[in-house]
Amino acid sequence: MPTKILLTGGSGFVASHILSLLLERGHSVVTTVRSEEKAGQIxxxxxxxSKSKLDFAIKGDISxxxxxxxxxxxxxxxxxxxxxxSPYYYNPQDIQRDLIDPAVKGTVGILNSIKCNAPSVRRVILTSSFVAVAHDAQGVSWDHTYTAEDWNPVTPEEATTNPFRGISSKTFAERGAWEFVEKEKPNFDLVTFCPPLVFGPVAHSLKSFDGLNTSNKRIWGIMTGGARNEIPDTGFYLWVDVRDLALSHVKAAEAGTDVANKxxxxxxxxxxxxxxxxxxxxxNFPxxxxxxxxxxxxxxxxxxxQGLYRYDVEPVKKLLGVDFRPLDDCIVNFARSLENYPFGVSLS
Incomplete structure (x- = not known):
């Protein structure tokens, strides 16, 4: 049944796909954006x-x-x-101020605002990260099957030691959300998603390819050269197509109590x-x-x-009915999406 949904960060890479699906499926959406310019682009x-189906709330600093x-x-x-x-980018000037505080304060803050001002909300869906599952500082355990029961034990001290570990802001934000629900016992339930690298077609506005999401920049870097006779180390081997991640969010919004607090x-x-x-x-593009x-x-x-660690996605398949696209489809559609921009590439 169509419903009214608040979507934060609507101009972002993942959110732009969520927004498209929500509107396609008949929902009414208000999305937060950082400026009138971004609202105009959407x-x-x-x-x-119509405005009754899509409207905007301007919010600059979510922290x-x-x-x-x-x-x-x-x-x-x-x-x-x-x-x-929830912001993440390389080389922040101050990890605590630029990454951890906005992620945690923004997440706990919105939950508190919902509890105090929106008793009609029955579910909050949070985009977390696989970084909240596996320890980014110590590395993943090769002989282990990761499930939703695993948590990154990173400490605040570890998280602020270098910019890469600043992505642990996702861990602290998700932990803060679950702690809020446990302590405050609000009227809404919570559903969180922990994706790894998120690849796939770009749908949101870009001024240049410097504005690509962090994961897709990996593909863009391979597409555009570097050492022609040497391929960069991969480092991390799990991925998901942005369209499957977006569909997971939307199906969770439409699902019943069987996914509550999962x-x-x-x-x-x-x-x-x-x-x-x-x-x-x-x-595909010889x-x-x-x-x-x-x-x-x-x-x-x-x-x-040494081999690769394992993972379990059966719950999202069983409870939300999500089938995952193959890697070839994901990479090809990402590359083709770049042709849609005036500064884009020609793949032919």
Whole structure:
């Protein structure tokens, strides 16, 4: 049944796909954005959608106290909130200030605003990360099957030691959400998703390819050169297509109590390495790859000799009915989506 949903961070990579699916499925959406400019970009993309079905709330700094209080008050009221807005980028000047505080304060803040101002909300859906599952500082355990029961034991001290570990902000934000629900016992339940690297087609507005999400920048870097005879080390081997991650969020919004207060791993089939990306580019865009990408005979980018850890996504398949796209489809559709931008590439 169509419902009214608040979606945070609507101009982002994942949220832009969630927004499309919500509107396709008849829901009414208010999405938060950082500026009128970003609202205008989304309005242009969905120019045929009425204001009653798509509206905006402008919110710059999500870490401010009561940042979402005004947005959460609505008539008619919201029944679902999907919270995707949480910053991550390389080389922050201050990990605590720039990454951890906005993630935690934004997440706990929106939950508190819902509890105090929106008793109609029955479910909050949070985009977390596989980083909240496996320890980014110590590395993953090779002989282990990761499930939703696993938690990254990273400490605040470890998280602030270098910019890469700043992504542990996702861990602290998700822990804060579950602790809030346990302590405050609000009227709503909580569903969280923990994806690894998120690849796939780009649908949101970009001023340049510098604005690609962190995961897709890996593919873009391979597409555009570097060492032609050497492929970068892969380092991390789990991925998911953004369209499958978005569908998981939407299906959780539409689901009943059987998914209440559940945590899900959302991971694509099998594994990937950078050499596989090179192969896919050459098989599907031979002329472009021959001119810009590493050669098929280039060394590097393979799987580690010690083997790969395992993971369990059966709960998200069983409870939400999500089938995952193969890697080839994901990479090809990402590359083709880049042709849609005025500064885009020509793959032919």
């Amino acid at each position: 309005r242009q993309r969905f120019s045929a959608v 401010e106290e009561n940042a979402f209080e005004a947005a959460i008050k609505a008539d008619p009221p919201f029944t679902i909130v999907i919270h995707t807005a 945590r899900f791993l959302v991971i694509g089939p099998g594994y990937f390495n950078n050499k596989e990306i090179v192969r896919i580019l050459h098989e 002329k472009y790859a021959a001119e810009h990408s590493p050669t098929l005979s280039a060394s590097g980018g393979v799987y580690p000799a």
